[in-house]
Amino acid sequence: MGRHAQLVMGPAGSGKSTYCATMMSHCEAQKRTVHLVNLDPAAEYFEYPPAIDIRDLITLEDVMEELDYGPNGGLIYCMEFLMNNIEWLEEEIGNYENDYLIIDCPGQIELYTHFPVMRQVCETLQRWNFQVCGVYLLDAQFIEDVSKYFAGVMTATSAMINLEIPHVNVLSKMDLLLKQGKMEDFAKYFDPDPDLLIEDVNQNTRPTFHNLNRALAHLLHDYSMVTFIPLDSTDEDSIEYLLSSIDHAIQYGEDLEPKEVEEIE
Numbered sequence: 001m002g003r004h005a006q007l008v009m010g011p012a013g014s015g016k017s018t019y020c021a022t023m024m025s026h027c028e029a030q031k032r033t034v035h036l037v038n039l040d041p042a043a044e045y046f047e048y049p050p051a052i053d054i055r056d057l058i059t060l061e062d063v064m065e066e067l068d069y070g071p072n073g074g075l076i077y078c079m080e081f082l083m084n085n086i087e088w089l090e091e092e093i094g095n096y097e098n099d100y101l102i103i104d105c106p107g108q109i110e111l112y113t114h115f116p117v118m119r120q121v122c123e124t125l126q127r128w129n130f131q132v133c134g135v136y137l138l139d140a141q142f143i144e145d146v147s148k149y150f151a152g153v154m155t156a157t158s159a160m161i162n163l164e165i166p167h168v169n170v171l172s173k174m175d176l177l178l179k180q181g182k183m184e185d186f187a188k189y190f191d192p193d194p195d196l197l198i199e200d201v202n203q204n205t206r207p208t209f210h211n212l213n214r215a216l217a218h219l220l221h222d223y224s225m226v227t228f229i230p231l232d233s234t235d236e237d238s239i240e241y242l243l244s245s246i247d248h249a250i251q252y253g254e255d256l257e258p259k260e261v262e263e264i265e
């Protein structure tokens with residue numbers, strides 16, 4: 001099987017820790033050997049206790065108190081401290097042949113979109129022979145407001161481009177949405193027609209932006225970035241489907257080809 005890792009990303013509150021706990025229980029029920037890694041130095045509570053925890057190395061609270069940093073500067077300090085002491089992580093992980101890590105990351109999206117540190121973490125894991133897949137969570141409530149959904153998709157794309165690892169998008173908290181309708185009612189958002197997306201987004205933007213919206217929607221669609229896997233954590237089939245999609249992305253994710261090349265006017 002080799003060494004695999006899921007890098008679980010997404011904005012604050014998107015459901016990363018809940019997803020990690022669900023995925024851990026699911027994998028354990030299948031007798032897969034998985035380890036939860038917490039890389040959030042500000043985490044306070046875990047439904048599922050991490051086997052490896054950055055807070056054993058450094059905590060945001062200590063950095064803010066001792067170095068007088070604010071929360072954002074403090075987080076960057078912690079992540080850079082991790083990179084400068086990466087042998088700590090290497091020792092914690094050990095050198096088992098068939099490791100599967102589920103890595104819970106902080107919710108500050110700038111860590112994935114333009115700071116170098118998460119990319120360095122990925123490159124280090126790859127050097128240790130891990131095949132890493134990015135799992136990007138977006139709260140399903142976002143699809144009620146297409147402008148927000150569009151912004152979420154662009155952030156996910158930015159993370160994929162910055163990290164250059166196989167990438168899977170997930171719509172989390174589907175159970176909340178399913179209180180308002182059936183899965184079929186929302187299916188059009190899992191792999192939306194770019195023209196529908198443009199129509200909705202254009203309603204909330206000035207005409208100056210309409211051509212740009214159109215170009216972006218087609219580009220994101222061509223590279224499957226608007227494709228999301230719905231996750232209902234209470235449904236075993238939904239988790240199993242996601243796990244097999246991640247396995248597939250790890251195996252084939254490097255072939256980043258557009259679905260179809262369209263001329264943009």
Ligand SMILES: Nc1nc2c(ncn2[C@@H]2O[C@H](COP(=O)(O)OP(=O)(O)OP(=O)(O)O)[C@@H](O)[C@H]2O)c(=O)[nH]1
Pocket residue numbers: 010011012013014015016017018019106107172173174175176232233
């Ligand atoms: N109904 C429902 N609530 C969820 C689900 N996933 C997460 N939540 C709730 O959403 C809130 C945030 O979830 P977390 O798992 O802590 O989110 P996170 O992304 O780890 O948050 P940060 O650590 O702040 O970045 C919590 O109150 C969870 O109980 C879900 O699938 N369904």
